Amino acid sequence: MADVPEVPLALVTNGYFETKAASVRQKQILWEGYKQSKVLSVDQVELIKAIDKKPHEIINSTFQSNGKVYASLILHALKNIARPDTVQYVCVLSDDILTADNENSRFFYEAVDGDSVTLFAPFVKALQSDDEFTALQASKILTILACAAPAPSKVDLSDLYRWITLQLNQHRPEIVDLIVQELESILRVRQYRIAFWETPNAMKELIRRADKATATPQMLYQVIFCLWLLTFEPKIAAEINEKYDIIPLLVDIAKAAVKEKVIRVAIATLKNLVAKAPAQNLAAMLVVKLLPFTENLSGRKWSDADILEDVNYLKEKLQENFQSLTTFEQYASEIETGKLEWSPPHKSEVFWKENASKLDENNYSLLRALARILSTASSPLVLAVAANDVGQYIKYSSKAGKRILQDVGAKQRIMELMTHEDQEVRYQALSAVQKYMHQAW
Numbered sequence: 320m321a322d323v324p325e326v327p328l329a330l331v332t333n334g335y336f337e338t339k340a341a342s343v344r345q346k347q348i349l350w351e352g353y354k355q356s357k358v359l360s361v362d363q364v365e366l367i368k369a370i371d372k373k374p375h376e377i378i379n380s381t382f383q384s385n386g387k388v389y390a391s392l393i394l395h396a397l398k399n400i401a402r403p404d405t406v407q408y409v410c411v412l413s414d415d416i417l418t419a420d421n422e423n424s425r426f427f428y429e430a431v432d433g434d435s436v437t438l439f440a441p442f443v444k445a446l447q448s449d450d451e452f453t454a455l456q457a458s459k460i461l462t463i464l465a466c467a468a469p470a471p472s473k474v475d476l477s478d479l480y481r482w483i484t485l486q487l488n489q490h491r492p493e494i495v496d497l498i499v500q501e502l503e504s505i506l507r508v509r510q511y512r513i514a515f516w517e518t519p520n521a522m523k524e525l526i527r528r529a530d531k532a533t534a535t536p537q538m539l540y541q542v543i544f545c546l547w548l549l550t551f552e553p554k555i556a557a558e559i560n561e562k563y564d565i566i567p568l569l570v571d572i573a574k575a576a577v578k579e580k581v582i583r584v585a586i587a588t589l590k591n592l593v594a595k596a597p598a599q600n601l602a603a604m605l606v607v608k609l610l611p612f613t614e615n616l617s618g619r620k621w622s623d624a625d626i627l628e629d630v631n632y633l634k635e636k637l638q639e640n641f642q643s644l645t646t647f648e649q650y651a652s653e654i655e656t657g658k659l660e661w662s663p664p665h666k667s668e669v670f671w672k673e674n675a676s677k678l679d680e681n682n683y684s685l686l687r688a689l690a691r692i693l694s695t696a697s698s699p700l701v702l703a704v705a706a707n708d709v710g711q712y713i714k715y716s717s718k719a720g721k722r723i724l725q726d727v728g729a730k731q732r733i734m735e736l737m738t739h740e741d742q743e744v745r746y747q748a749l750s751a752v753q754k755y756m757h758q759a760w
Contacts, residue, residue, distance in 0.1 A: 333497060336455065348404070397441035425469075438464060439478075442457045455497060471508050476515075480518040487528060492538070499528065526563050544584050547584055559592070560603055561655075569588055587629050603656050613630050613631075617634055647674045647677060649664070657701070660704060676715075689708055692705045693705045699744050709729055713755050734748070
């Protein structure tokens with residue numbers, strides 16, 4: 320896929336939003352009343368009448384001939400006018416001006432001497448409006464202004480990010496669609512990514528929208544596009560799979576996707592994870608069988624040559640890593656990801672004889688992770704394999720390790736699983752308990 324600077328701004332529009340905006344444009348605003356109450360000056364009212372209800376071309380040319388003055392007027396109006404219909408109208412007018420020409424944003428920054436806090440304040444106020452459309456319109460304007468900021472490192476988007484996080488939890492797809500489009504635009508700017516990553520619940524709500532069972536192909540594409548942009552940051556690429564289990568999600572989506580563009584962006588995101596943080600991600604990719612999947616993908620015909628390039632890059636890195644990965648590292652990756660299956664180590668007496676003690680390292684971190692899987696997993700396959708592993712560990716472990724198992728509740732959980740509805744889970748739990756009793760004896 321293209322480098323980030325070449326990614327175009329998302330449109331930030333849909334039918335629902337445009338219908339509302341068209342309705343607001345037709346509203347008659349009584350500007351004379353604002354003149355009489357001295358909220359607006361005579362000159363300001365004349366300025367606004369010159370563009371009120373005019374075609375887009377006239378609005379744009381009039382604004383460009385006196386941009387700084389018009390930008391100051393808009394900010395003044397939003398700061399001093401409280402009537403919801405007028406605030407809506409001024410926001411729609413601002414949007415029309417900003418989308419008419421990318422260069423128009425600079426007049427807004429000139430009006431406040433480049434101070435983004437002063438510039439954003441009236442729109443943040445509108446963002447917190449009880450009126451849904453006003454808030455949506457303000458979020459779009461803040462997105463456009465943020466993307467055009469001359470000094471992005473000085474821009475604070477915390478209010479917008481908190482609002483976006485709340486909207487991602489919406490049940491209405493037309494709202495979520497707009498919000499994700501805004502993120503697609505904002506996250507193009509490198510300086511804005513870590514702040515979004517660190518916004519409480521923001522990542523969780525965004526990733527929740529990548530549900531292949533309920534999301535449309537377009538929504539899947541948009542959400543993963545945001546993840547692709549985020550994973551250009553090494554810190555995010557290093558931590559995202561551990562925190563959100565994103566690798567199995569991306570692989571599942573790519574395997575099930577019908578649309579080529581969904582596969583393309585999922586593969587490009589996986590490529591970023593390898594390129595930016597190989598140590599944290601390659602083993603987890605091998606666990607979810609990404610290598611055979613890339614081998615399958617490399618044999619397909621693609622309309623976009625970038626896909627094949629990314630697939631081959633992934634395949635090459637996975638093959639290199641597969642050769643160097645020891646059996647125990649593969650096992651540890653399974654435990655860390657919670658994706659247990661009957662791979663060779665689980666059934667190998669030699670493996671357990673040689674490696675059981677390694678589960679004690681780093682304050683028994685792997686053993687504790689295995690106990691967590693046993694307590695939280697619902698899959699019968701995962702529970703059966705985990706119960707088997709506990710039994711194998713007991714057979715070859717230290718007394719201290721057995722105490723840890725008891726302290727973290729694994730022994731109790733194994734005994735509970737002896738009555739599980741799944742026959743294999745019952746068998747493995749019983750076998751583990753027998754080993755426990757034998758070792759105790």
